[in-house]
Amino acid sequence: MTLNEKIEKEPVLRLAGLTKRFGGIIATDHLDFDVRAGEIHGLIGPNGAGKSTLVAQIQGNLRPDEGSIIFEGRDITVEAPHRRAKLGVARSFQITSVFMGFTMLANVMMAVQAQAGHSMWFWKNTSMDSSLIDPAMELLELVGLTRSAQALAQNVSYGERRQLELAMALAMKPKLLLLDEPMAGMGRQDGGRMISLLETLKGRYSILLVEHDMDAVFTLSDRISVLVAGRCIATGSPEKIKSDAGVRDAYLGHKST
Amino acid sequence: MTTGLFVEQSLNGLQLGVMLFLVTAGLTLVFGIMDFINLAHGSLFMFGAFLAATFVKITGIFWLALILAVLATGLIGFVMEFLVLRRFYHRSHLDQVLLTFGFILVFNDITRIIWGSIPLPMPLPEILSMPVQIMPGVMYPSFRIAILVLGLIVALCLFLIIERTRLGMWIRAGASDRQMTSALGVNVGLVFTLVFAAGAALAALAGIMSGPISAVQIGMGEPILILALVVTVIGGIGSVKGALIAAIMIGMVDTFGRVMFPPAISSILIYLLMVLILAFRPRGLFPANV
Amino acid sequence: MTLSSVRQLVVPNWPVLLIFVLLALAPVWSMYGGSDFTIRLLTRALILALAAVGLNFVLGFGGLVSLMHASFFGVGAYTVAILAHHDFNGDTLFGLPGTSNLLVSGPAAVFLALVFAVATGALVLRTKGAYFIMMTLALNQMLFFFMIALQQYGGEDGMQIYLPLHLSGYEFGSDSAIYYTVLIVLAFFVFLLSRLVCSRFGNVIRASSENEERLTAIGISPFHYKLVAFTISGAVTAVAGVLWAISQEYVSPADLSWIRSADLVVIAVLGGLVRVWGPLVGALVFVLAEYFLSDITVYWQLVFGLGIIAVVVLFPGGMLSVWATIRKINWGRAHDA
Structure with a gap:
């Protein structure tokens, strides 16, 4: 062998x-x-x-x-x-567990950020940080959530939240x-x-x-x-x-x- | 330290411990059962003392006044719980903090309106105003002995109720797993109202006991509230057994600390003890919620 | 309506600029018609605002209900006062001379607050919920009773600062000078923290208050982040304490009692929690309410307490839903269009 x-x-x-x-x-x-x-x-x-x-x-x-x-x-x-x-090791939860007060995009960006491993950054505004936004948008597109990217996670349907879970898991590569x-x-x-x-x-x-x-x-x-x-x-x-x-x-x- | 001083301080420490236990018992169960943080618990302690002082003046009979004041404060607790607090069990801790802080401000001013700003004396019955000799050459105030004995009896009764009766079993079950308990068909709402009222009554009893030692005055409940929180945290939230042991421990450490160390150290001794214990047992000595 | 749904709006925008401009004009206004008292009252409000801005960083964004922020305030105020006290006496503290120079005592105060915040934070941040609240309350009172026990620094009576505090020779000549100093420091920290909450670090802090389990599952252990946030928060509140010592020239244990901690929580909640500058509004409301109510009745705490109770009872979403209701009334229509 x-x-x-x-x-x-x-x-x-x-x-x-x-x-x-x-x-x-x-x-x-x-x-x-x-x-x-x-x-x-x-x-x-x-x-x-x-x-x-x-x-x-x-x-x-x-x-x-x-x-x-x-x-x-x-x-x-x-x-x-x-x-x-x-x-x-990435996990999606049986009972949906996302950041409810964040937008769908912000949820995935959080996961992208965690994967990148640079979270002790204190100055740069993440809402304009394309190194987080671009991969996050790609993932939202992959799971079919592009349209609701700016919606708060607590306001979308249950099914969409499950898709979001998957996008977050995938964001962790x-x-x-x-x-x-x-x-x-x-x-x-x-x-x-x-x-x-x-x-x-x-x-x-x-x-x-x-x-x-x-x-x-x-x-x-x-x-x-x-x-x-x-x-x-x-x-x-x-x-x-x-x-x-x-x-x-x-x-x-x-x-x- | 002479033997006489040691005995005297031990009795003082035990007495503080017993009093702290009476204040903490209600507090820790309320935390444990409903996950409710009640900063106004110290106000009930204060009400007990003021009501007792007033009832003594009216009736002239100390023991009757004591019973009346305890019952009246229990009733205040009942009304508070029934009208307002029960709406807050499922609210955030922040809302609970704001609500009960609001209650403290209101209760302090109500006390000021009714009784004025000058501390009240707590008249004692004849039989308790004489010192007694507890060992050769050591005199000890008899009311302190009475407080200690009464406190120990109440603490023992409470402990037996919690540990040995069906009601106590429900309360303990509620403190360790609320949902499970209500699923078993126990009326958690009723149990909690009773616990809260009883906790208020016990706090009042402790307030009356401390009346002759410190003055009966506005804000007297706040230092006690802090000590009761320390006892709750050390004993483990929701554990009556933990509260008893932690209360005696704090009573002893605080009393002896004041004799043995300079004020700068003795003032923070119990907090250092709390920090030390929590470093090794983050959920207190006897955590009820496992 | 939950706390988090309006949390997106964290960037300072035109209302805060307007408030700052108005505040900057206040001394001019007080020269014609107002009084020095108005300026001192506003200074007090701005200092409490800064203390609550510090608190709000962990309370509003991190979801941590700390009842020990008065102790950070106290560390700031007492450090300046104690160093000035030794300067006045011409003696030493642990072999070091005292000083009335704020360029020395200010940084020293912040440094001590950082140390105190790291030590206490490492302890309390391992606990959650009611435990956290009780632990912070207890630690606050630990410092409170410690300061009362220190008779050489006035004990229960507090201590007067006799020598004028100065910045390497520059003395604050008037109430207005102190006022502008406070305003500039406040604006600086509001700006700093506004950047912070939108940064990657800020995201972690907000996420940890939303859902710690999820944060852990994506690979971030919140503890160290919360500790850093708690330390920053404590240091900002300590800076407010330093300003307090400058403006009052007097410190007392009452400045660091847990009641003051609870006041700061009330101020942050009045400000709506979701904006970095929110406590500025909260503090203005708080100080003015205190002033006018105490003018009307000696039992103003009763009125104030009833007000707090009424708000929490009637608006289950907390003060936030009051603001949300107001926001809807004002801008709801524009929002729907």
């Missing part, structure tokens, strides 16, 4: 024996799991399977009890969340994108737009996609993992997951009842 192949084989994210308990409840149970470079890895599972807890551990808001998180070959298990963000239910609470139309948006990102970013919308997950994902009670019961291509008897019992069958 050459060095190059070895690097390619090393996944962007690898979880080894990850465990998180809350009192007597095990939210994450000795989980082994990886996200490969350039893939969309779907993560599904019934409510309470520990999906959001897992995302929080990867992002760093929660500290695991056991196991390790390897990001690009580097152990980040105990790194602070803002340090992980600097390394390239992420090496790993954690999307926690990007379609949650969206109508058909907005949801459809989000799916085609994510499709354009396919291959360009390594994405961990947590989503309840089965159609979306099976359309978008290269691989899917099924999480039940904090354990990964199956990983594989969408076709393989569809035909997996264990998954049907534990999850898909559960859903149809």
